[in-house]
Amino acid sequence: MVKGQEKKMARKKAKNNGAVEKKLVGVADIVITAAERSKDPTLSIPVRSLANVTFDEKRGMIELGRRKQARSFFNVGMAKKFMQTVLVADALAELQRADLTTSLREIYYRTKHTIKNSHENTFDGQNESDPLIEDLEVTLAALREELHVRAENSGTVVGPVVFTDDGDRVDCTRLGKGGYSVPSIVEPEYIQITRCTADFVLLVEKGTQWNRLSEDKFWRRYNCILLTGNGQPPRGVRRLARRLHEDYNLPVYVLVDNDPWGYYIYSVVKQGSINLAFESQRMAIPKAKFIGFSSADPDRYGLPRNVGIKLNDKDVNRAKELLKYRWFQKKEWQEEIKRMLSIGLKYELDALANKNFQYLTKTYLPRKLKEKDWLD
Amino acid sequence: MSKPMLKSNTATAETQPAEPKPTLSAAQMGARQREISVSEFFTKNRHLLGFDNPRKALLTCVKEAVDNALDACEEAGILPEVIVKLEVASNGEPPPPPSQASRFRLTVIDYGPGIVRQQIPPIFAKLLYGSKFHRLRMSRGQQGIGISAAGMYAQLTTGKPVQIISRTSAKSPAHYFEVQIDTKKNEPRIFENKKIDWESHRGTQVTLEIEGRYQKGRSSVDEYLEQVAIANPHVKIVYHTPEGETKEYPRTIQELPPQPREIKPHPYGIEFGMLLKMLHDTKSYSLSGFLASEFSRVSSNLAQEICKAAKLSSDSRPRNIHGAVAEALYKTIQSTKIMAPPSNCISPIGEKAILHGLYKQIRGDFYTAVTRPPAVYRGNPFVIEAGLAYGKGPEQAAQEAPKVALAEGEQQDNDNELARVIRYANRVPLLYQQSACATFKAVLDTTWRNYGVAQSRGALPAGPMVIFVHMASVWVPFTSESKEAIADYDEIRKEIRLALQECGRRLGVFVRRRERAKGEFRRRNIFELYIEEVVEACNRLKGGKLAKQKLKEQLQKIAMKRTGGQKTDELLGRDGGGPEGLPHSIIVTAEGIEGDAPALPGDAASDAAPPEEPLIAVEPAPAPAPKEKAKAKKAGKPGKSATLGKKNPAKVEPPSAKQMTLGFEPTATTAKHGQGTGKKDGAKKSKK
């Protein structure tokens, strides 16, 4: 049974490869067609900035607007970028044909060379090639995973779930404290969820809290899947949470530090990011809940003021920006953020250890879950 | 305050009784007094005259002989041609390589007026003997101490006498002399004196054997001769180096600079002691007569006025004026309004000649020159001239393009080369004590950043650039007797600054326009380069089944249309008009040369053969006919290999006369400047 499913997925993968390759070859076609008509070859690339995203209230996610920017070859300011974009498209097409995945860094090395008859490099640093990959993602409406570009594996998962990865069965209840390292590409063509009996997903911002919960076997007691992305969760982790949420109807709870960055991490999981707004459809989890750490919690859980950290100017500015985002306009959220600002302190989850080492596992989360004390 | 004073008082009080008895009586001391001859003085103080160390001594000897040759030719109205020969001297043994040698034989030949027989011994073997000291006229030598000091240095270090051959005309015989100084008496001793056959009809040859050290680079003989050539384009120099090469510095201006007039001192330039001496020495019988005849710009009317103002009779005998009366006279003179001295006593090099000199010797992209109007310091008229040679020259720049693509984090190492200042006083290069010189200070004072050239605080502007500064005056104020740096008078500094600012302003115009044109050029270039890349990538994307050439041509056509081919040339100012409307400037690009650039004589013709012209032509060489000039111009521009750019140690200096460096390592001589004449250039020239 598992064999059959794998085969089906392999076929699907091949078909998808062909489609993505076609999109990439389209870049060459733009050049050829324009040249034939004596026109300046121009790529039209969706603008990736706050100004060009809209928040779809109904669907609860950030969406890319319609604004595009023209990247023309015969414009001194853009000529090099245009040329680089074509080179990156070429390298990505090569990956499709060879059915390989690679990293951003390797794309950089693959496309770097000396321009003929000159002493100029095509690329001088990875910072020049990375944004072009994102440009192509949005322009061609192809996910990075579909382009076969992976990020670092920096997520971990434990709990009652079983995957099939390259034909290997991975039972996440039998992986000790360390858990399973979430690959950066978790599309069904690569990873299949074979079994899942959990009741919910707990996505934890920091590895330290995840370790605490894993060590205390919190997942067993509360029958949940523990996921972490070590900070801003990478695409693989977000995508996995989304799949568990969609395919198995699991609620997703997000546990982050109480600071503006924690709020933003939560919002990225829930509504998608500004930079990659076009991926929201596949990444966002509009029903995800913010379980903590809330600015109301220190009071509620009796945390002393002296384990807080004074908000610095950057924090304050960032918080004020968040207040203006359309997806933070709910009354509770405005209160939440304003409360943090008026207290003037931020709290790390680690501060709960001030009570006792297992306060998070034994008191904080159980009470939160029992009281259904979360923000939407 | 009072404490230390008290202390010192007590100290003297204590020491007085303990003072030791004098060990020498005044009579004994008196017996020791002796006269010191100038030669003896010089023997002990040779550093005062530029013989401090073997390397500098070698240069000083060359300098004294060459300066004299040029002075003599110019004064006699003969276009100067000088041959300098430097050989390693050895007593029979195989000579060491020049860089190891410690003894050299220097021969300098000119085809000038020659020296009459009886003057030869004192000129070369008596210190403070010369024709230039007692007059106020612009010349290279001043004190009458130059060549005889070199001769004495030879005598001191090698014991060899100075050998002279001189002839004054084809009709008179050539005289050969060997002389030395009797240092006690400061009188010549003649070892040899005979008539000989000499191939030249006219001129002087001096040979000195001296201890020295030959090393190229800064402040070297080579640098000196090259700088002479820059400031004296009417001079032809042939230099036989100790390494057996022949370097020829061709003449690019075929006429002599105007003869500077001799003037009388201006009253403002006279010091009190000098006035006393003049009062004493004068042949005039009346004060007013003295004033009117011994000074410039003092008419008899003005002389009467001065006498009146000083409350002196205009008939008083000058010899009787001294003490307080003389002081009153001096003060009155200084406060009387007197016209500035005439400036025809100075003969500036001139913008055209400076431009030619720089262009001939230094490879660059832009040249300009400024001659200021005459000005006066302490009663001495002077003229400041400045020039610039900027850039590396088109082919040098092309050569230096980076050879390898850079790795991540690497940077193009922009050489932090600084500009070089070349300084002159009365056409003589100053090679030592740069930082003490008013010219150097004025260069630092100039805000080069205003003209598009980088400059760190308190530093020279960034190179590649050569800054030329010349002060011409009847009396150049040096900071010391070794004549190496110009003293820092406000009037002088101000003139230098003004000259540099004008040069800078023109450079700024050039740099800004070039930047703009470069932008256009770069645009076109960028597209060319990127088209290749894009076509290749498209071809790969299309699975290698693309009509590459067709796509490439299509894209190139679009690129040309978009950058407007003609416009770049317009921006460069190549559509007629002067070199970008800049006066006294030359611009060199890969496409050609604009502005009044001199024609450099072809290399093949003038290299090998010894100079013929002076042997037959007794008269000063006439300027070539205009027809010849036009022909010469077409010859392009060989013979120039000095660069402002990087060192190029890999290249070996070929034995060619065209090798000229400006204190930099030699580069190949084969590279021609500006590729001869560009299309546009040629068109322009033929119009003339």
Ligand SMILES: Nc1ncnc2c1ncn2[C@@H]1O[C@H](COP(=O)(O)OP(=O)(O)O)[C@@H](O)[C@H]1O
């Ligand atoms: N090559 C020469 N040809 C003609 N006259 C010369 C030559 N060299 C020197 N003299 C004469 O000898 C004089 C003394 O020369 P020098 O000792 O160098 O002193 P200075 O050049 O300072 O006058 C000069 O003033 C000049 O009249």
Ligand SMILES: [Mg+2]
């Ligand atoms: Mg002299």
